[in-house]
Amino acid sequence: MAKEQFTVGIIGLGLIGGSAALRLRATGFASRLLGHDSNPQHAARALELGLVDSLATTEEMARASDIVIIAVPVNAAPKVLQQVMAAVSETALVVDFGSTKQRLCALANGLPNRSQYVACHPIAGTEYTGPEAAFSTLYAGKVNIICDREHSSAQALGRALQLTAALGMRPRYMDSRDHDRHIAYVSHLSHVSSFMLGQTVLEVEPDEKNIFDMAGSGFASTVRLAKSSPAMWAPIFTENAANLLAVLDRYIANLHNFKELIAAGDEQALYELMKKINVIRKVLDRETTDETIKTDKPETIKQA
């Protein structure tokens, strides 16, 4: 049986879009890769690195591609999605890979060809940015969260699942509103805590040598996300403000409480609280259960 191959257009040729390009070429899923980036240096570099075969405007790409992947910062996504949906061919699939979904899905519902669009959030990333940061295994073994699937056609959803599999991911379905809440808890809060840790240590420890020499004590891993791209994260934080502010309040309240226990010298209470939090070990080291796999199987998809 001949393998199905697609012309894939990618808008945004940084870590996210570039890594998808590398993998889709490597697996043969893409027979041709078109690229676009609003930053001309990034676009030129992506072409030079061979991430894509040629550059195109958003409209050209929308007309010529079987699949369009939008991989731009969340504040740029609405305009790009509007342009793409207005120009896309009748059979093409459009996906976006952004970290917030509720507002974009609401916008999509008012656009032409809505059923050809599938809202995705691949749970993958590193603290590096730009075309040079791209690598083909970024998505391997990760989860692709597909939101509001009832608004996508069976054909579009089927192709989105092919794309998900080609990138090495397993799909999971979620309401876009729930997605934004859960991702604020598990991802966005982590980024804020890490950026603030970086800020605090830079303020109190002006001697970089001390930071460097002592970073092996756990600091390096907790502050890793503070290396992340401000251009990507500032819009995510403001877009998901409602969910993020609520969980930030709770984080600050927990810090206050822990501070009080330290100030009181209450070693026993500190011990017991940390012992409870240690359960996170079990959660993170959990195996993918059979149930998970069953729930995520394409055949369980109910069409609206």
Added chain:
Amino acid sequence: MAKEQFTVGIIGLGLIGGSAALRLRATGFASRLLGHDSNPQHAARALELGLVDSLATTEEMARASDIVIIAVPVNAAPKVLQQVMAAVSETALVVDFGSTKQRLCALANGLPNRSQYVACHPIAGTEYTGPEAAFSTLYAGKVNIICDREHSSAQALGRALQLTAALGMRPRYMDSRDHDRHIAYVSHLSHVSSFMLGQTVLEVEPDEKNIFDMAGSGFASTVRLAKSSPAMWAPIFTENAANLLAVLDRYIANLHNFKELIAAGDEQALYELMKKINVIRKVLDRETTDETIKTDKPETIKQA
């Protein structure tokens, strides 16, 4: 030239003591390893795993060893140090590997044989604990902070530097008071922020599957330290309370400020602040400079 070999006694056979044992045996630095652990199961397991050759009481070990390494939680260290210093042979070296130094050094100054003691803090660790967590390369390439060296004899310091080299570390000298301040900033604050992140996410996200599926988004690395041992960390936090509380206040203040910027939707200010914090990238990726190496060279040691 025949290689110098030592009888090494290790008190506390967990990650820290056990990893030292494995490395000192592998390099031939230790010809014989004696061990002690207040937890009989840990002691038996360490013997079974071959971390040490035989078990001994603290006093037996102090009398029989050329080098005694104290690797116990910081709240147990004062009593152990007193016992060891009272029984140690005239030529032996005593070191401790604890994460706080000021109080222990102050205590040591009043003990017999003070000049045979060298206060150390190897900047190395993982989130795992107990004899099974030990591995021989834990210390490779890390920094060993040696505190208040002016209170140690040239002989003791020389042997401590041999030990540091055998473990694969480079030495760095620091006043014990400065050590506790810097380590609160760079290490202890990271642990608090990580534990509180774990607590917050466990509270707001009762569905473990969501945490598991989304942990790849940065959460796994920022929460890693929340797997750490409460028995080790509760005493560290209370012992170093003064330094830790001050920097925790600043961390909380920074979080408040960031929250306000998100609430105000001030994307530009968020962007600029995160851009400044990105400098942490340069600090963490910094090379060891020639100056660093020169400063740390044994020959620069001034004896009191």
